[in-house]
Amino acid sequence: MHEERRWFAGIDWASQEHVVTLCDGQGKKIGQRKFAHGGTGLGHMIAWLRKASGGEPCEIHVAIETPHGPIVEALLERGFNVYSINPKQLDRFRDRFTVAGAKDDSLDAYVLAHSLRTDMPRFRKLSVAEPLIVELREWSRIDEELKVERLRLANRLRDQLWRYYPQMLELGDLDEDWMLELWEAVPTPEKAARASKAAISRVLKKYRIRRFDANQVLSELRKPPLSVAQGTIEAAIAHIRVAIERLRLVNRQLADAELQLDRLCKKLAEPVAEDDGENVPGQRQEHRDATILDSLPGVGRIVLATMLAESPDALQRRDYHALRSLCGTAPVTRRSGKSCIVTRRRACNRRLRNAAFNWGTVAVQHDAVSKAKYEALRARGHSHARALRSVVDRLLYVACTMLEKGTLFDPSFVTKGLAA
Numbered sequence: 064m065h066e067e068r069r070w071f072a073g074i075d076w077a078s079q080e081h082v083v084t085l086c087d088g089q090g091k092k093i094g095q096r097k098f099a100h101g102g103t104g105l106g107h108m109i110a111w112l113r114k115a116s117g118g119e120p121c122e123i124h125v126a127i128e129t130p131h132g133p134i135v136e137a138l139l140e141r142g143f144n145v146y147s148i149n150p151k152q153l154d155r156f157r158d159r160f161t162v163a164g165a166k167d168d169s170l171d172a173y174v175l176a177h178s179l180r181t182d183m184p185r186f187r188k189l190s191v192a193e194p195l196i197v198e199l200r201e202w203s204r205i206d207e208e209l210k211v212e213r214l215r216l217a218n219r220l221r222d223q224l225w226r227y228y229p230q231m232l233e234l235g236d237l238d239e240d241w242m243l244e245l246w247e248a249v250p251t252p253e254k255a256a257r258a259s260k261a262a263i264s265r266v267l268k269k270y271r272i273r274r275f276d277a278n279q280v281l282s283e284l285r286k287p288p289l290s291v292a293q294g295t296i297e298a299a300i301a302h303i304r305v306a307i308e309r310l311r312l313v314n315r316q317l318a319d320a321e322l323q324l325d326r327l328c329k330k331l332a333e334p335v336a337e338d339d340g341e342n343v344p345g346q347r348q349e350h351r352d353a354t355i356l357d358s359l360p361g362v363g364r365i366v367l368a369t370m371l372a373e374s375p376d377a378l379q380r381r382d383y384h385a386l387r388s389l390c391g392t393a394p395v396t397r398r399s400g401k402s403c404i405v406t407r408r409r410a411c412n413r414r415l416r417n418a419a420f421n422w423g424t425v426a427v428q429h430d431a432v433s434k435a436k437y438e439a440l441r442a443r444g445h446s447h448a449r450a451l452r453s454v455v456d457r458l459l460y461v462a463c464t465m466l467e468k469g470t471l472f473d474p475s476f477v478t479k480g481l482a483a
Contacts, residue, residue, distance in 0.1 A: 070116040073175025074127045075168045076134055083108055084172035085115050090180055095169060105137045112143075126175035128153060130189055139191050146179055146186035151410075156182070192375060199327040200372035206320040206365070207414065209313055213238050216310045223299040223306075227291045228252060230284050234275065240314060241270035243307050245280070250300055252288035255281065324368045328353055331371060352378055355465050358472040359458060360433060361426030369418035383463040390419040392456040407449075423451035426458060430474070433458070 068088070075082040079100055085093045094115050098108040112123055120142035127135065130147035138145045148156075153171065156178040160170065179186055192200075217238040224231050228251065235242050245266050249255040263277040331353040356378075357367050370378070377385040387393040391411035397404045426433040433454050440450035465472060 068118055068122050070112075070118055070123045071176045071180045072112055072123060072125045073172040073177070073179065074125060074134060075171040075175070076127060076129060076132070077168070081108065081134065082168040082172045083112070084169070084176045085112060086173075086176045086180060087116075088180070090177055092173065095172065100133075105134065109137065109141055109143075124179055124183070126179040126186060128175075130187065135189060136191075139189065145189045146183070147189055148175070148178075148186050149410075152185065153178075187376075190376065195327055195331055196372060196375050199324070199331070199368055202320055202323045202327065203365075203368045203372045203414075206317065206324060206368075209317045209320060213310065213313045213317065216306050216313065219306050220303055220310070223303050226299050227289055227296050228299075229289065230255075230286050233283055234280065238310060238314070239270075240311070241266060241272055243310065244269070246303065246307070249284060250303075251296055252284070255284035258284075321364065324364055328357070328364070328367055328371070332357065352466060355469070355471060356462060359426075359462055359465075360430035360472065360474070361422045361424075361428075361458070363425065366418045366422045366425075369414055373412055373415050373418075378466065381463045381466045383460055386459050386463065387456055389415050390455060390459065391416040392419060392452045392459065407452075419455045420448075420451060422458065423455040426454060427451070432474075 070088070070093070071086045073084045073086075077100070081098050081100060081104070082095065083098060084095045087093055094111075096108075096111060098104040098111075109120075112125075113120065116123055121144065124144045124146065125138055126146050126148060128148060128150050129135065135145055135147075153174065157166065157170070157174050159178075160174055217236065220237045221232060224237070224246075230252070231242075231246060234245070237243075245263070248262055248266055249258045258281065260277040260281065263280050266272075267275065267277060267280070332351050334351065353367065353371060356362055356370055362370075374386060374389050377389060384393070388408065389412045391408045393408050394405045395408050397406070423433070423437075427437045428434070436457060437450050437454050440453055441447070445453070461472070
């Protein structure tokens with residue numbers, strides 16, 4: 064009987080130099096080499112794998128810790144089978160080969176190759192992502208980074224205003240453009256005391272602020288000021304001016320990032336031509352995945368973009384169990400004898416976990432079934448976060464069912480099974 068020829072390679076990657084080990088189907092080491100990072104080095108690595116094995120790229124299975132990056136992309140583009148594994152799992156596999164706790168790059172490369180041969184189901188096979196998904200993932204992460212930067216700059220403004228001008232902190236969020244312009248109009252309590260109502264009204268009208276009028280703003284800003292040491296106000300103003308320029312830039316970049324997310328999600332929601340349907344797994348139905356997910360209660364721009372960008376493989380497979388693990392909604396059970404402890408899952412995708420929390424929060428506010436489930440869980444003594452995870456867990460099941468059937472969310476179609 065003819066046995067399929069297969070070779071297994073392990074790559075311990077680094078920033079400067081990568082260690083590669085190649086084994087045959089019986090686990091015998093064929094060779095091990097180091098390759099410099101770069102176009103030339105990766106080209107030599109691919110050529111060596113083919114020459115040393117004597118096989119085609121489709122017959123070579125490569126294990127690596129990272130699921131993305133230039134090494135993964137170079138191998139996938141040339142037809143190699145590439146698998147990733149969590150570093151924590153690799154650490155457990157390493158214990159098979161050394162009980163003394165030894166660790167080096169050569170050993171890790173061999174452990175990857177040998178473990179892929181014996182325990183391939185424990186690895187996750189990688190595939191070439193759709194170009195739009197790659198772009199969406201980057202913009203989604205840019206959007207997250209910009210929000211973190213905006214919060215950091217707003218906190219710096221808050222610290223400086225707290226030193227000499229705490230009245231302004233009562234008016235609104237300091238990362239809003241109207242607050243920045245208001246501060247520039249009245250940067251000190253002294254100027255607020257002399258400011259005209261017309262000047263304040265112009266700022267409020269420009270940004271369409273209706274929760275305050277000029278009299279209310281001036282009344283707040285003209286409260287008794289703090290007594291501070293000489294030079295404190297001048298120093299704080301200098302610091303604030305620098306932070307404001309950066310904050311305005313971040314706000315412009317954030318607005319652009321949101322437009323890009325909308326553009327990419329809209330393109331992903333466009334119908335696929337019949338000729339191309341077979342080349343796009345999971346997209347052959349009448350409604351695209353983006354359209355179906357967007358119809359779910361609680362799903363907005365950020366949640367939709369994060370789901371599409373961070374879990375494309377699980378969505379294409381309609382894998383409910385993989386999705387709930389990635390989002391952190393699947394609990395972890397530790398059972399031994401009479402002891403049974405169920406804890407929150409921490410080994411998950413951080414971005415998906417945050418998106419799931421926001422998804423559940425909005426769904427509870429706008430979806431009657433989600434709200435009823437949340438209230439029932441709270442009545443049973445569950446914490447807010449635990450109840451939200453259960454709400455999202457149900458929504459993930461609904462989402463996978465909708466994706467399998469290619470249908471949009473229908474709030475009037477609620478069966479007993481989905482409401483449970």
